[in-house]
Amino acid sequence: MPPADAHTRPWAPVDTPAGAFQLVPVDPERDLATLTRWMNDPVVAAFWELAGDESVTAAHLAPQLADGSHSTPWIGVLSGTPVSYWELYRADLDPLARHYPARPHDMGVHLLIGEERHRGRGTGTALLRAVTALVLDHVPRCTRVVAEPDVRNAPSVSAFRRAGFRLSAELDLPEKRAALMVRDRTTPRPRP
Template structure:
């Protein structure tokens, strides 16, 4: 059984989502607090094919250290009604490997994510958290006009949610670790569909 987190005053984003009648929040990952959680998620059968991080806890600790020290990205834990359920990496596309595959603008943002807790599958939750994190990135920097993504062509479930989250396919690209769909979500279209 999942345990609800203690009240968190360090939330980067929190908003009630009427579509799922729950509150979605994000907070920066904290190594001491989140190491065991992220290690468990990375070793979940549904996560391993995409993330390929089924490794000992020491390797996940090193991965967290690298991410926390990397100025081009920030790791977040996603929560629903206070319960941790997802992991996110927000990055600046121009400074990411993806920035070599399209003409990235200075303020373009992107994200990687995983839903670690199977109990949060279904019921419209994935599209709601994707929209929430995308909204968070637009709110975080008013100069961000586009949020980008590069999901694997094999990530059929995630790709199915793209149109419902205002992401538009731009074509396929060959990244060093995968064949991916290049996806753009423009601020103006997102606001028209979902508001900020």
């Protein structure tokens, strides 16, 4: 899991080729309008399926913000500006674990680049590298990070590959056909 106080404490900023980047825990009062706007962007809505008013976004966040959740929602702040949304979760405690050979303390990642001007420019790859390194640095029992983007989301799958993930399998999940992407702790970190 992320640190015990992960819901209230940001991780230290890191330098990336895209700029200074920091993960900041979601604060619904501060972030709900921005997240709702991002969820209603057609590119995001096609895969997240959370378009609607703020109540839809709030309902998605609520279980993650509850005590005992195995998932933590974050805002990705790049050079002082919110640009992305992240969910870091214990994949071995998630329903996903029923669909692949999960290992104890596998961490999973969901992400979206909310600001269109940062899509298709390598920003997602740079941020994935940074977040994966943060997870592996902050969660020492984690031996790998996994993700399961929709196989139709070619830009996302490509960004994971460029960030050092490998395609392990295709999975038939209840809501999609997914590309199981895996980044092992022992995999050399890709160069920027």
